[in-house]
Amino acid sequence: MGGVRGAGGAGGREPGGGRGVGEPAGREPGGTEAVDPTVWRVVGDPLVAGTADGPLRGESVAVKDLFAVAGHRVGAGVPAFLAQQGPAPAHADAVRLLLDAGADVRGIARTDELAYSLAGRNPHHGTPPNPAVPDGLPGGSSSGPAAAVALGEATIGLGTDTGGSVRVPASYQGLWGLRTTHGSVPAAGLVPLAPAFDTVGWLTRDARTLAAAADASLGVGGGCGARDDAVGDDGVADDRVADDGVRGDGVRVGGVRGDGGPVPGRPVRGFAVAPGLLAEAEPGVRAAFDHALSCLAAAGLLEDLAVVGLPVADDLLGVFRAVQAAQAWRTHGDWLTRNPDALGADVAARFRWASTITPPAPGTAVAAARRVEAVLGDRVLLLPSASSAAPPRAGGGADDERVRTATMRLTCVAGLTGRPALSVPVLGVERSGSWALAPVGLCLVGPRGSDRALVGLGARWAEELGTVGPPAAKRS
Template identity: 35%
Template sequence: MSPRIRSAFVPHDLKAPIRGAATGPLAGLSCVIKDMFDIIGERTGGGNPDWLAAQKPATRNAAVVQKLLDAGATITGKTICDEFFYSIAGVNAHYGTPVNPRAPGRLPGGSSSGSASATASDACDFAIGSDTGGSVRIPSSFCGLYGIRTTHGRVDLAGAMGMAESFDAVGWFANAPGVFQKIGPVLLGGTATAAEIRKLVILDDAFAECDPEVAEVINEALAAMSAELPASSHQRIAPDGLDTWREAFRVIQSREIWALYGDFVTRVKPQFGPGVAERFAAAAQVTENMAAKARVTQERARDRIRGIAQPGTLLVMPTSPAVAPLADAPLAVHESFRLRAIRMTCIAELSGLPQVSIPVATIGGCPIGLSFIGWAGGDEALLALAVKLSRYCGIAA
């Protein structure tokens, strides 16, 4: 295995592939798993060596892992993620930063960085990640991949480490649109809401967050796809500004991650990399009263977004406000990007709606993705749309 590909995987990787059922919809396909999902006989590390050391080997597979194996997929590795999934950069101070093979020298995006890196390196047919604050969508954009954040609650998270239960969702990456779509019927549960896509709403305030060249290439991509898409209108999704929503997301996320890991952090005092340590310190200061106020904002945002994203209507925006920052840029540059990105990613998070990113363009050789946010239970429609529009996607292998 080349150093480029090896960079995607944890030091405590699988000793051998785990083969799935001989037949099934995913038979013959290989996948890798973000190191937050339990695999029988393995310890789940969540990106942090101190957490890993405190864990016992799993006695059963996470629901996602078991469904993939039952469908015939072969699991070939466990991938690096940001510590406790508390970043969007893809940097891990302990295990190293996975290579972005489609934009060398730049961030892969996180927290599902290893899964994205492995997919873009052709080390697997598809990869499983999670998305709380953009952790599949941003790496999809940075690495030129098809990626989806599913409707909140539609994929079973049993046996997976949590981050913030109000927002946690499973997602996956693929290079090939057909493979990308095949994962849906295997993992998606709950209620699907079928509807013909009849309307697009261009989110002007999301476009305004982007670098001008990003907005330009995304608009060019939409123009090229116009024959395949319904009529569009323009709207600002956040009446009081996206920063209000971003802050509500931050407060709720902080309260919920501290509820999960605060005791461990206080007792063990684990070693954290830059950025993650500061975020945990800030999370410790968030009170339940602060979170309760933020949840009122979330409820209003959810009602607003879902009121527009009715069945048959898609919200359209760039996936990321910029191409991947340089990996060796100062931490302040990474943090600035993070704030800009979450202003955009929080739309799907607060509403619990699915969002697909497709690789449509490059800027200076760096990939950039186009996103469609669907209605609740509209995941299948988004996967089908990704396949339909794939002839306009020239990045993926």
């Protein structure tokens, strides 16, 4: 992703640039309610006002602390990183698009360190709450935006998704979450992790708000992966963007043509399930998934469903993790070498492992993506959004890593192919000690460019199945 890069610039106090409260988050300006510092880094009333009139007027945005907000620093979930940044001179493009459509930025919300986690933990600021499962993890790395939306403190969470960082918190908290087609939303002003897979996404409590955010932001081109330096000797490709918006080795760059113009979305033609990908999903999740598909089929909403065999899930995950690690180290390795004590134990261990990875041969990820696309074509792949409901907050370490690996078997398909993926909060699993179900998302992985179609499809399915989400929201 482009725009904001490694640590640099002078440290200093958070600029006042609006009616905001800086690090640490404190009392809401003009209100009586304490602001949770595990959710928010900077918050305002609003922090930045949107355009007076626009389709998102009245909506409030929790911006993940990877996106530049003019006049404020970017912290990426790491205090040492934040301390070395200067105020951003301009909004990240993804922020600007929402502001231009009339939404207000409520504040800057927490992220897992450098976005290299799916748990939602942050050792420096604490773990945000999960209103849907109070003793469960919130999911990450878009943990703060998800919690803000689930709590009713914002109506749109602006996040990123590399290996599931929008879909997993959406799944754990019963939210709608869209990972966009790779490159379909501009990435300027965004701290990257693994540019070959990084995407922009949104979290909301309902399909209508998600559709409005997508309409305001999609189809403008120039997004993730459209930069030459996003491509390197790390298993993706060595050549540059071809005229048709496809890397010379066959991976479409962000669903945009080489001239930056939007590419019309391919139509959705049928659905697919791949039982081999579900092997490590928990039994309750598999049962809820199967029941939902049966209900949709009985209602005539799941015509032309094919059972397909994708490449071995472990092979897909191995390629994804190797390329992700190589790019993550290329992105942040120099800064981490200069700041060896900046991270907590879990993410630090992940980066140490990343530093040892030999990048796959150029084209390895491309070949894996081609194998998947040859099977799926224009079908929507249906999966659970995560391998389990929200794991216990009391866990950590090896438990988090086990869940992460099982979930990434599901989430890596969209990352490798650049496909959009929508988490719809319609699955629920029983949880010990509670009559309430724990939410799990039903994930729709569509052809590149089918983002809007997925949201419409998910909305129709949610009307049939009903949703499982957080408690009723207060007004933000």
